[in-house]
Each structure stands twice: as C-alpha cells, then as structure tokens.
Amino acid sequence: MEIKALALHENALRFRAHRNEVLASNIANADTPNYKARDLDFGAALKGAQQQNLGLRKTSEMHREATGMSRSGGKLMYRVPVQPTLDDNTVEADVEQAKFAENAVQYRASLAFLDGSIRTLKFAIKGGD
Amino acid sequence: MSLFNVIDVAGSAMNAQSVRLNVTASNLANAGSVSGDPDRVYRARQPVFESFQQSLANHSGIAGVRMTSIVESSAPLEMRFQPDHPDADENGNVYVSNVKNVEEMVNMLSASRSYKNNVEIINTTKDLLMQTLSLGR
Numbered sequence: 086m087e088i089k090a091l092a093l094h095e096n097a098l099r100f101r102a103h104r105n106e107v108l109a110s111n112i113a114n115a116d117t118p119n120y121k122a123r124d125l126d127f128g129a130a131l132k133g134a135q136q137q138n139l140g141l142r143k144t145s146e147m148h149r150e151a152t153g154m155s156r157s158g159g160k161l162m163y164r165v166p167v168q169p170t171l172d173d174n175t176v177e178a179d180v181e182q183a184k185f186a187e188n189a190v191q192y193r194a195s196l197a198f199l200d201g202s203i204r205t206l207k208f209a210i211k212g213g214d
Numbered sequence: 215m216s217l218f219n220v221i222d223v224a225g226s227a228m229n230a231q232s233v234r235l236n237v238t239a240s241n242l243a244n245a246g247s248v249s250g251d252p253d254r255v256y257r258a259r260q261p262v263f264e265s266f267q268q269s270l271a272n273h274s275g276i277a278g279v280r281m282t283s284i285v286e287s288s289a290p291l292e293m294r295f296q297p298d299h300p301d302a303d304e305n306g307n308v309y310v311s312n313v314k315n316v317e318e319m320v321n322m323l324s325a326s327r328s329y330k331n332n333v334e335i336i337n338t339t340k341d342l343l344m345q346t347l348s349l350g351r
Contacts (some may be wrong), residue, residue, distance in 0.1 A: 098220040098346075102216045105342070109220040109335050110265075113227030114279055115328055116234075117263040123275045138246040161275045178331065189338050196345055 094199040100130055100159060101192040107161070108185045111176050118172040122181065125159035217346070219276055220339040224332040226278035233331040234261050238322045245313040248294070250301040258287040258312040260320070272350050287312055 104125045114120040142207040237259050244256040259286050265277040289312040297306030 099216075103275075105339065106216060106219050106223065109339070110275065110277045112331050112335055113223045114263075114265045114277060115227075115331070116224055116231070116324070117265045118264050120277070132349075165258050178328075182331065185335065185338070189342060192342050193345065196342075196349065200349055209244070 091199065091202055094195050094202060097195045098192065098199065100125065100127070101188060104159070104188050105185070105192065108181055108188060111164075112178065112185065113178055115174070115176045115178050115181070118174060122164040122166070122173050122176045123161055124164050124184065126162050128160055130159035136155060145152045217339055217343050221292040221336055224335040224339070225277045226280060227332045228329055230261070230263055231325045231332070234325040235329070236323065237261050237284060237328055238318050238325060241313045241318045242315065242322075244311055245315055245318070246299060247311045248296075248299070248308040250299075250303040250308055251308045252291055255309045256313070257291075258311070258313040259284050260287065260290070289314075295341050314332060 091104070104127075107125055109121055111122045111124075114122075162174055162179075166177060167180070241258050247256050249255045261281045263279055264282045266280055267277055291312050292310040293307050294310060296302055296308050299308050302308050324329055
C-alpha cells in the first residue's frame with residue numbers, strides 16, 4: 086500500500102531542504118562580487134501541487150479534493166534587493182538570515198507533521214500501545 | 215540527502231573568509247613597513263572571491279565560494295624624506311607601505327562576521343539533519 090499522506094510531507098520537506106541550500110548559498114556568497122541572491126518561490130510550488138491530486142476516495146459530496154506538494158519543487162527566482170551595492174552583489178545578510186531562520190522553522194514543522202503521521206500509522210499497526 | 219550540500223557550501227565560504235582574515239592579518243602586520251626601493255615595499259593585498267556551482271547538476275541555485283586570486287593594491291605609496299634611515303635611496307627618501315589601517319580593521323570585522331554567519335548555518339543545518347535522522351522514533 087502506498088502511503089500518499091506521507092508523500093505530501095516528504096515533498097514539502099524536499100522543498101524546504103532545497104530552499105535551505107539556496108539560502109545557505111546566498112549567505113555563503115555575501116561577499117562575492119556580482120553574485121545575485123536567489124530564492125525558491127513557494128507559491129509556484131503550491132500551485133503545482135494543487136493540480137496534483139492525491140486520489141483519496143471521497144465518501145461524501147462535501148469532501149474536498151486532497152492535494153499535495155509537487156515533487157518538482159518551487160521556481161528559482163532572483164531576489165530584488167532593497168539597496169544597491171557597489172560590487173553588484175544583491176545579497177542582504179539580514180534578509181537572508183531571516184529567511185533562513187524562517188525556512189528552518191518550517192522544515193521542523195514539516196518534520197513534526199511527518200513524525201505525527203508515522204506515529205499514527207505505528208499506533209494503528211500495533212492496535213494501541 | 216541534499217542538506218549535506220549546505221555544509222559543503224558554508225564550508226567553502228568559511229575557507230574563503232579565513233583566507234581573507236589571513237590576508238588582513240598580513241596587511242596589518244606589514245602596515246607602516248618601509249623600504250628604499252618602491253618595488254620592494256609591501257603593498258596591501260586583497261583576495262578576490264568567485265562563486266562556483268556545485269557539481270550536482272540537479273540541484274540548481276547552489277553555489278559555493280572560492281578565492282581566485284590575491285591582488286595587490288595599486289594605491290600610491292607615501293614617500294618620506296628620511297636621509298638617516300638605513301634603507302633610504304640616494305635622494306634620502308623611503309617609501310611607506312600603502313596599507314590603510316582603518317580599511318583593514320573594517321575588512322577584518324566583515325570577514326569575521328561572515329565567518330560566524332556560516333558557522334551558524336552549519337549548526338542549524340546539523341540540527342535539522344539530526345532531527346531528520348530521529349524521525350519516527
């Protein structure tokens with residue numbers, strides 16, 4: 086049996102891990118001339134996800150379609166800097182640090198959801214404690 | 215696991231920043247050094263950084279840092295008339311290194327802050343990895 090509910094969080098986790106890499110690259114290149122800061126667009130990833138159906142069986146007309154995160158992840162975009170710099174580097178350390186912290190929390194959230202799903206399944210398999 | 219790339223990326227940045235810190239230390243150590251020959255005077259040095267793509271082609275947007283070269287400052291040297299200096303040339307002049315102390319101090323602060331940022335990135339990513347490993351326990 087394929088567990089599609091886990092796939093949702095797995096793909097979200099994959100997206101967060103990729104974004105973590107992109108943001109780390111930005112901070113690593115904070116002093117590199119001509120480097121352009123980049124970020125992943127969560128909105129695009131979500132839009133892609135909404136077209137992807139998890140295929141859950143609906144027993145009532147009132148049930149909504151269950152959707153998941155797309156495997157492809159978000160779209161890589163260039164960040165628009167608040168202030169221009171002399172060396173054409175568009176990394177703003179504070180912005181990147183804030184985004185990195187935000188992403189780390191969201192990664193932990195996805196991890197917690199996934200952990201919860203696994204616990205639920207284990208509980209069901211064991212039939213109680 | 216793609217989070218391991220983050221450690222490589224932040225590590226490359228730490229490498230580059232530590233080179234920058236070394237160069238700054240060398241500049242500060244040689245600030246104020248003099249010579250009678252303008253070609254032999256110590257000139258302020260600066261590392262040049264460049265970003266490079268990780269070899270993993272399927273992971274776009276990931277770039278580490280590397281140092282491509284160290285350039286010497288072309289700023290003019292200060293000429294001082296000191297006929298009693300042992301290194302003075304035939305006109306009694308010595309040339310002073312063009313290291314600017316304030317610039318170097320700023321450089322040092324900037325490099326150490328960038329270094330710390332990358333250490334934090336590694337710490338956070340390591341935390342995330344450890345939590346991922348303990349999934350489902």
